[in-house]
Amino acid sequence: MVLKVPADEMEPFLNEVFPQVKGMFGIDHLDEERLVMRLHAGEQHLRPGGTVSGPAMFSLADVAAYVATMSRIGKEALAVTTNCSIDFMRKPLAGADVIAHAQVLKLGRTLSVTDVRLFSDGQPDPVARATLTYSIPPKRVP
Numbered sequence: 001m002v003l004k005v006p007a008d009e010m011e012p013f014l015n016e017v018f019p020q021v022k023g024m025f026g027i028d029h030l031d032e033e034r035l036v037m038r039l040h041a042g043e044q045h046l047r048p049g050g051t052v053s054g055p056a057m058f059s060l061a062d063v064a065a066y067v068a069t070m071s072r073i074g075k076e077a078l079a080v081t082t083n084c085s086i087d088f089m090r091k092p093l094a095g096a097d098v099i100a101h102a103q104v105l106k107l108g109r110t111l112s113v114t115d116v117r118l119f120s121d122g123q124p125d126p127v128a129r130a131t132l133t134y135s136i137p138p139k140r141v142p
Contacts, residue, residue, distance in 0.1 A: 003032060004074040010067055017077040018063075025063055028099070035068045035102040038121070041095075050094040057098055057118055057128050058086055064100035065114035065132035072107055078137045082111070086130040093120035098127070110136050 005013065007030040015022045029036040037060065039045065045056035062081055069079060092098055099119045106113040111133055118128040 003030065003071045005071045006030065007071075010071060013070070013075055014063070014067070021059070021063065025060065027067065030067070030071055033103070035064055035071065035100070037064045037067060037100045037102065039098040039100075041092075041097050046094075052092040052098055054086075054088055057088070057092070058084070058130070060098055060100050061086060061102075061116040061118060061128070061130040062132060064102040064116050065112075065130075065134060068102045068104050068114050069107070069112040069134050069136070072104060073112070073136060076137055079112075079134050081132060082135045083133040084130060086128055088128045090125065090127050092118075092127045093123060096123075097121040105131075108136075110138070112136060 007027045010027060024040060026038050026040060028038055039056060039060040041052050045052050047053040099121050100116050102114055102116045104112060104114050114132050116130045117126045119126055
């Protein structure tokens with residue numbers, strides 16, 4: 001499958017449709033098989049104890065699933081999350097970015113299902129795992 005939206009077009013698209021997260025995420029790798037994306041973890045993402053918060057990790061998983069889906073279907077700003085299940089398995093390292101490895105498991109006409117594993121940058125064991133389903137809007141007939 002050829003990507004409909006490559007990495008160099010995806011970040012400007014995200015900045016356009018989600019300006020509130022501009023600069024929060026970066027795409028390290030995107031191809032037909034997988035996406036590697038990072039949360040640039042800063043003070044605003046930390047919880048007491050100095051670890052990256054669950055909501056920040058959820059945001060990364062959600063945006064990674066969105067990007068992985070958009071790269072395959074094209075720019076559909078109105079695709080929405082319809083389901084998410086996330087397991088937090090261990091505490092992320094303080095002062096390290098969180099890295100998402102996302103893989104689209106199923107892509108249909110109306111739904112996309114993506115598996116996302118989150119890691120502290122440089123660490124081999126995942127800190128969380130999520131499965132997300134996105135609803136793809138129907139194609140409009142002009």
